[in-house]
Amino acid sequence: MSKPVAIITGAASGMGLALTRHLVSKGWRVAMADIDSENGSRLSSELGADTIFQQTDVSNYAEQARLFSRAFTWGGNRLDFLAANAGIDDKQSLYEINEALDADGIPKEMNLKTIRVDLDAVIQGIWLFKHYARKNNTPGGKIVITSSAAGIYSMATNPLYTSAKHGLVGLVRACGPQFSEENITVNCICPSFVPTGLCPPHVLHKFPKEHITPMSTVLKAFDTFIGDNTMTGQTVELSLGHLYFRKQPEWANESQKWLGEESGEFWKEAYESLATTEGNL
Template identity: 45%
Template sequence: MHAAAMTVPPTNKVAIVTGASSGIGLALSTSLIAQSWTVVLADINATAGAAAASTLGPKASFVETDVSSWTSQLALFKSVFTRFGRLDFVAANAGIDDKDAVYADFEAEEPEALNFKTLEVDLLAPIMSFRLALFYMRRNPDKSGGAIVITSSSAGLYPFSSNPEYAAAKHGLIGFARSVAPVLKREKITVNCICPALVSTNLAPASLWTLIPKDQLTPMSTIMRAFHGFIDGHKDLLTGQAAECAIDDIFYRDPVDFPSQSQKDMFSRDLGAWMSAYDM
């Protein structure tokens, strides 16, 4: 199933893209600029981010951001809303691969603590971005809501033994998006995930590209179609979806089936009952 064809949004639309100095984030920023969006590129790499924004022209700007820091993300979102007075789209896209080996055998008498930076950047940071996007989209003067797209991965759908922390984070993002989407639909705020297969970016080790046949790589154009499908789908409140992008195809993946009627009843129970129980 393919995403909807791209349409040109109004020129006053404002977007934040994290992880925007390279790879998917830079490609998305470039695509949005071409469609007359105002785009704020956010990345921890100040040199590459500033250069990218300069190349993209006057509708692009750059804010150095450590997405694993609440303070840094808050400053980003606050500056954007203060400057432009609205926020229409957020791509929570920044990500890294595993930074430690969960399988490691240590020579010391006790195991060393695991480096959790992968989970901080790949799971906690997008949830921070979501919370901030929600805050500011609710304050759009025309009450138009907004679209949030989180970059998960095909590793969020399948086991990925070489990078188990990455896989755990990406699985978590899909569960998070599917969980919050129904609650926010009435506010015209949509939350979706894209799940790219292997795309040629600097996320993976350079040696990987000598081992993978080029015809097994997913082109950036497929990823852009998925993003724009969700952006354009905001007007129809397309939400809670996980779009798996594999080579030239986009597949909208359903959650696993309920194994029994009791489980279906439990998770399909009136949302108000659960909200009331947790005093939300």
């Protein structure tokens, strides 16, 4: 029997690297993706024949598509797992006072690279993964998305990061149950502060040690989702040594509950009618 195959983005450091080492130790083959080609290539060579490295800017669809195509072929036409883990913090402050202006005195477009990497690229990763998961000998697979505690709580210093990470929680809750019909599970982890390359060294040095969540908790969360074939659409918060499964808020009233839980057939018929109407134009 061939070994299971994973794609891990952001695999050259931090949580992505720890997960890569962990899965390889458990008999997986891992396609490592990262924008850092120097460290990614070196680490893949050190880890051996059960890894490959593909330099990938996940915000570039063509690069991410090449990653999936290569991983699937390298894995023997098999792809079992995606860890959509790559992420960056805010690259421009929403609160900036002296914005750069164009010739008409209007603020120039804000740098939204954070949204493209942390949210858009994850959606495209799901889009690509489902294509290959359907091609597996036994169709299906698992996706675990790295959100953040900032996907549950607000992080005023990084509002773009917060927006993207909140979006990932909603994305998982929306699509996870739907994909279960195809034997594809989609879940997300929301780590508290875990020492990674995302944190500047001077900040890490000053950060209170009693509030650091260890990498072992992150790996425990990944193992929980990888080892379960039915759990989907779930959000788990990671803090210190613990996993806390978070549910969406209670419905405000019966009308909201109907919209959220029982209106599926209405919307399905509405969109089908719309598609038919547009197709006849």
